[in-house]
Amino acid sequence: MTTDPVTTRLLRQALPVVTTLASLLLVVTLAGALYFGRDILVPVALAILLSFVLVPAVRALRRLRVPRAAAVLLVVVLAFGLLGAVGSLIAREAAQLAADLPRYSLTLRDKITALRAATAERGGLSDTFSGFFDMAEEIGKELQPPAKADSAHGSDAPLGTAERPMQVEIHAPRSGLLTTLGSVAGGVLHPLATLGLILLFTIFILLQREDLRNRAIRLAGSSDLRRTTAAIDDATARLSRFFIAQLVLNLAFGLVIGVGLWFIGVPSPILFGVIAGIARFVPYIGAVISAVLPLAIAVAVDPGWSMAIQVAILFVVVEPIAGHVIEPLLYGHSTGISPVAVILAATIWTFLWGPIGLLLATPLTVCLVVLGRHVERLWFLDVLLGDRPALGPQEIFYQRMLAGDPAEAIEQGRLFLKERALVTYYDEVVLAGLRLAQEDAARGSLGRDRQAEVGGDFRAVVEALGQARMRSLLRRSRKPVGAEAEAAFAAIGPDRQAAGIVLARDDLAPAWRGEAPVLCVSSGGAFDEAATMMLAQTLSRHGLGARVTTAESLRGSLVEGERPAMICFSYLDPISLSQIRLTIRRARKAVPGVTILVGFWRERDPASLGRLRRAIAADLLVTSLSEALDVAVGRARAVAAAPLRRAAE
Incomplete structure (x- = not known):
């Protein structure tokens, strides 16, 4: 069956559009699955991340010959017990703070009044902050406890004053037993069910860790079992170290903030310390969010401004130290995610999973980036989300x-x-x-x-x-060099030995002591001149004077200039070998005994270089500037030369 050429051409033109639509449909389907399946997927994600943190503890118990099941249950019970204790502490401190808030309303109202009076004297500032002050006053009124009703409504009222309106309270009708139980169960059973799922998934992930790893290897591709196993083990170890380091750092951050607030005198410092440690899991803005509430409480508690200033200084000092000094020491300069990907991931995961998604955004994105770097089929994740340059x-x-x-x-x-x-x-x-x-x-x-x-x-x-x-x-x-330069350092090998050598005049053989003992000849292509300029610069910077000419003007250069000790022919895209042999023959005839170096700036098989050198009748054949520098230094150096000098400023 033959296909119409017109139909084939139309199908080829429509293929990119169909591929794009299919990709968009896949993205929408995945987003819908994540959104509507969040009641199941959120506990699974939390369990997976928690298992990364608990695996080292389970391994430590296993090394002490504790059975796997007992080790997993012990670690999980201790971890969830610690989480429960933290949650109970947060609830108790929050309740105490809520009970004490009305006592701070008078101080807050006095401070607002003073600020309003100060801004009123400056004209335009009064209008600017008027809305803010009104809102703050409303908050202060809401924090005040309700005034007690007068015992005698009309008789005790002063003469000439209007009688107060009667307060009317509207109560909903008393609901039945089933309705009450349903409302209570809806608010209690859902969190308990989520916690139970997290506990269950964590236990089974830790118990079946090897089996899950084998299944992941099968999904990733088992054709190269050694490479896939090493990649997944490396990814698991990296993620575990990262999450543990982040957990330890954030706990230390919360502890320092809590102790600092306690010294300053801010109420409920334990609560704010715990909130600071948890909020710091949110990238970039977590520490700022955690500073808002203690600053507001400091403003409400202290009649002056010293407490609020001290709180601000505490966060301004501690966060940069944690983020720019301690964090790079624990798990590198970054999480491996680009800043744009961090913000985008936080937005997407918050939209899909709410506040839990905001906390999980960075860990989940780190998992995706690690998978992209180690699993060949998922390479696009590293390109889209990673902080490494996408191009070499x-x-x-x-x-x-x-x-x-x-x-x-x-x-x-x-x-x-x-x-x-x-x-x-x-x-x-x-x-x-x-x-x-x-x-x-x-x-x-x-x-x-x-x-x-x-x-x-x-x-x-x-x-x-x-x-x-x-x-x-x-x-x-020791100055920062940027992400692209860092990537270049990682991709490029070390400097060769000759890269650090500068030859002085006394180090050179007599034939190499002129101003330009090396003549660099460009083949005349559009890009060959740049390659020839680099060769001449490289030799000149290391004590071997060089000048550039073209193949067309080679004869005139040999006549007018001094006798060169070496002629270097540069070919980025070599022409025919017969033409190269002819050019070399003319150079040897013009300068008998000259050393001929040919640079073919292409990657070639080392086994073929010797045959190629003999075919073009050259003394030396190189494929890189470093090789050209090595052989030129070896030829130019005098037999009894002084020790070679190293490059210096």
């Missing part, structure tokens, strides 16, 4: 060249040079970006005019980075 360093660099933004590429390059050598950056980032550009040009994706523009941006970056001072190997920068 060379891809980011080339994208900025395509966008016509060399300034940002120069800035990122300078950040990289704070820690690593310029030749390493050229090899791993800039030269790799040039290869991507050459591939696009070979495919016809870049026209001639576009090639000229992108090549000009490459040359601008190379010229700017070539003017940067050389990094000192004895003194490393």
Whole structure:
């Protein structure tokens, strides 16, 4: 059965639209399942996260030869008993605070009156804060206990005053026994059922942990059992360490806040300390939320402003220390989630699961990111939610060249040079970006005019980075370098030994002591000039003077300039081997005895390099700038030279 070509073409055009609609339908279906199934899914999620925290304790008991069932039950009972004690403490402290609130209303009203009088003297400020003061007064009136009714309504009233209106209270009719039991059961049984589900799921997850792991391996893909097992074990260990570290840090944060509030004299410091520890699970705004209530109580309790100022200072000092000093020491500089993903996840999970979703947003998103990094089928989760750059360093660099933004590429390059050598950056980032550009040009994706523009941006970056001072190997920068530079450090290997060597004149053989003993020849392609400039810069920065010329002007350069000790031919996209042999033959004829180095800036099989070098009759053949620097330093160094000097500022 043949298919109409027109129909086939229409189907191909409609395929992206169908794929997009199917993806949207899948997202909507998952969101609906999460929303309508929250009564079951929330306890399951809480049980899974709680199991990550309790697994180390169960393992410790197992190492003491405690049976698995007994170890799980003991750990779970202790954990839920601790949670119950915390909940009871919160309820008792909250009830005590609610009973004491009416006593603070007079202080609050006096303070509001004083503020209103102060702002009234400044004109416009009175109108600005008028609504706020009215609202605060209403709150103060609500906090006041109701006044006792006069014992004699009319007889004791002073003469000439109007009789008070009679207070009328409307009561709902008394409900029956079944209605009362239903309302009570609805408010009590639902939380108890949720708690029971969490307890049940936690016990079974801890008991069946290995079986659940095996099933996860099967779902993730069992074709490579060793790799999948290692990935899941690593993900489980990372999540467990992260959740335990976060729990310990937040508990310590709540303890410090509670003790600080107790020293300041704020009522119910235990309650506010517990709230601060719990609220800090909410990213970015948790600590701010936890500071609002104690600040309000401090304003209501203290006739002055010293208590409120001390509370504000307490939170302003403790939170940065916890977030920017202790947190990186416990579980790295971040949770592995991008800031945008944190806010987006908090919004989505709060919409789906309410306040519990807000507390679970970060842990659940961390789980998704870890799965995306270790499970190949879920790689898109790491791209969407993770904080690692979605593109490699060379891809980011080339994208900025395509966008016509060399300034940002120069800035990122300078950040990289704070820690690593310029030749390493050229090899791993800039030269790799040039290869991507050459591939696009070979495919016809870049026209001639576009090639000229992108090549000009490459040359601008190379010229700017070539003017940067050389990094000192004895003194490393400790300043923050940014996420992209950090990712580049992780993706790029260490500097080679020659990257830290600078040859002085006395270190050089006589033929290499001229101003420009190395002649770097560009093949003339749109991007070859940038590669040749990088080669010349690399050699010059390490004590080997070099100058750049093109293949067309090579003969004139040999006649007019001094005799070079080495001629380096640079090919980003090599032309025919016969043309290269002819060019090398002419160079040898013009400068007898010169060393010929050919740089093919493409990744090649090492076994074929020797045959290729012999085919083009070159003395040296390299595929990276670091290799070119290594062989040039070896050729230029005098036999009896002094010890090589290291690069310094």
